[in-house]
């Protein structure tokens with residue numbers, strides 16, 4: 001029996017190609033694992049009316065970790081139209097399988113390291129080394145949304161909130177509501193995860209990102225909770241910034257930041273910005289981590305434009321596999337994989353299109369594998 005069971009979830013589009021490429025390096029590194037394919041993505045929405053079928057949920061309940069490629073998502077109307085005819089009348093609601101997976105398995109940490117590997121021609125600045133902790137289960141992604149707004153809700157909100165009253169005079173199909181829900185427990189555990197990480201890896205500072213001056217209830221709660229947690233880590237510096245200012249400061253001086261922690265939506269925004277500073281989506285790796293399961297993925301999507309061309313950069317997914325190795329308790333293999341990747345970037349002989357090169361996805365994976373002994 002293998003030491004680890006890993007769910008293998010390619011998904012749609014280039015998700016398949018980047019996972020195939022990553023298999024090349026994992027095989028070379030000799031991880032004692034068995035891989036189990038899981039169905040996820042657009043194809044299963046169209047055919048079965050469910051992009052995250054129960055059999056895949058069952059699989060995730062029985063593995064140590066998962067590697068996930070990417071999925072295609074489309075707005076509700078387009079989603080309905082692409083269902084097979086017999087499902088079109090069923091009034092099925094499309095919800096992103098990634099968001100569902102994060103909530104269902106309580107993968108509350110979204111960990112996104114952003115490190116500029118020397119020699120990458122598209123680094124914004126060399127030596128950027130930031131880690132983003134994005135809360136992954138609540139906030140504006142809670143899934144509590146209304147369009148049209150039920151009259152009952154409009155009446156209640158109008159009674160409870162003065163600023164809401166003018167909206168309640170509009171016809172209910174003329175506005176929409178997405179609820180931003182942040183809990184004290186949810187805020188506390190993500191901030192704690194960031195500080196624990198800082199302590200473990202001797203990082204100097206944790207920056208709390210919020211917009212508590214305007215979004216007082218939810219971001220206020222997040223920020224207040226964060227400050228309480230920070231007191232328990234006196235050796236680590238804490239500072240904070242509003243999300244808008246943060247994007248400006250990050251671009252101006254990324255070296256001022258070390259570990260960043262943010263509620264779900266701000267964390268999503270910040271991590272794309274940080275990914276771009278270290279080479280773009282071809283380098284953005286991510287771990288969705290809970291207490292029992294962790295799912296690792298590149299941050300990019302299914303990039304339909306490049307599907308089937310063997311052209312995109314597999315490094316984001318290979319670095320996600322590195323994170324998976326660390327999480328499984330194989331940090332030596334994780335470091336070896338990171339070093340091999342860094343070496344190939346530094347040499348600059350093999351580069352995919354996004355690095356101003358013309359090598360294929362497979363060639364990049366093979367080059368990294370050949371650095372592994």
Ligand code: NAI
Pocket residue numbers: 018069070071072073074098281282297298299300301302303304305306312313314316354
């Ligand atoms: P995308 O991330 O798929 O691609 C945007 C662009 O980024 C590509 O056209 C390409 O220029 C570049 N890119 C992406 N991955 C790359 C790689 N590995 N190497 C080099 N360049 C790369 O975003 P897009 O086009 O907005 O969305 C396509 C689909 O993916 C949509 O259906 C969207 O909903 C979905 N999506 C899924 C995500 C996920 O599965 N986690 C995340 C983001 C989008």
Ligand code: MG
Pocket residue numbers: 268272299
């Ligand atoms: Mg994103």
